[in-house]
Amino acid sequence: xxxxxxxxxxxxxxxxxxxxxxxxxxxxxxxxxxxxxxxxxxxxxxxxxxxxxxxxxxxxxxxxxxxxxxxxxxxxxxxxxxxxxxxxxxxxxxxxxxxxxxxxxxxxxxxxxxxxxxxxxxxxxxxxxxxxxxxxxxxxxxxxxxxxxxxxx
Numbered sequence: 001x002x003x004x005x006x007x008x009x010x011x012x013x014x015x016x017x018x019x020x021x022x023x024x025x026x027x028x029x030x031x032x033x034x035x036x037x038x039x040x041x042x043x044x045x046x047x048x049x050x051x052x053x054x055x056x057x058x059x060x061x062x063x064x065x066x067x068x069x070x071x072x073x074x075x076x077x078x079x080x081x082x083x084x085x086x087x088x089x090x091x092x093x094x095x096x097x098x099x100x101x102x103x104x105x106x107x108x109x110x111x112x113x114x115x116x117x118x119x120x121x122x123x124x125x126x127x128x129x130x131x132x133x134x135x136x137x138x139x140x141x142x143x144x145x146x147x148x149x150x151x152x153x
Contacts, residue, residue, distance in 0.1 A: 011049060017111045018046040020118050026050055026065075030058040059090050066097035073098040 007029060018025040024046050031038070031051045038053040052061050062083055072078040081099040084107040085091060091101045102110070137145075 011043060011047070013111050013115075015044055015047050016118065017114050019044065020114050022046070028052065028058040028061050031056070059085075059087065062090065063093050063097075066094045066099045069099065070097045 011027060014025055014027060017023070025048075027047070027049045029049065029051050031054060034051075035054050036051065038056070039051040041049045041051075043049060050061065052058055062085070066081060066083065069078055069081050073081060081094075081097075082102060083090070083094045083099050084102045084104060085094075086104045094101055
């Protein structure tokens with residue numbers, strides 16, 4: 001379908017995945033052969049997209065990012081940095097900085113499994129609740145509302 005469509009699908013998939021997992025996620029797109037400067041788009045609170053500078057590869061950007069997180073990882077200020085790449089040289093490089101890696105296939109599998117869990121959670125929640133707002137609040141709040149309605153403040 002095209003590069004832009006594929007990028008859009010990736011961003012859409014990672015938006016849900018990041019939100020469900022609670023991961024701060026950055027997608028890095030290569031702009032090596034585009035005559036543009038770097039650009040960062042904030043998609044959600046947890047997801048941003050970074051386009052590299054002209055002449056800079058995504059691999060170089062990722063390596064520099066991992067290097068900058070090295071001390072924070074070592075001091076446990078950041079619990080984990082995970083890079084999704086199927087490039088073996090890249091995997092070895094980021095591991096040297098203390099980051100973890102997933103292959104593109106592993107990430108795809110995790111995203112698909114997360115989508116299934118999200119659907120399952122949604123359907124379970126949908127089946128357990130009726131359409132009334134009162135059923136969505138806890139018993140104590142429901143009791144307080146009943147008292148207010150009867151004038152028993």
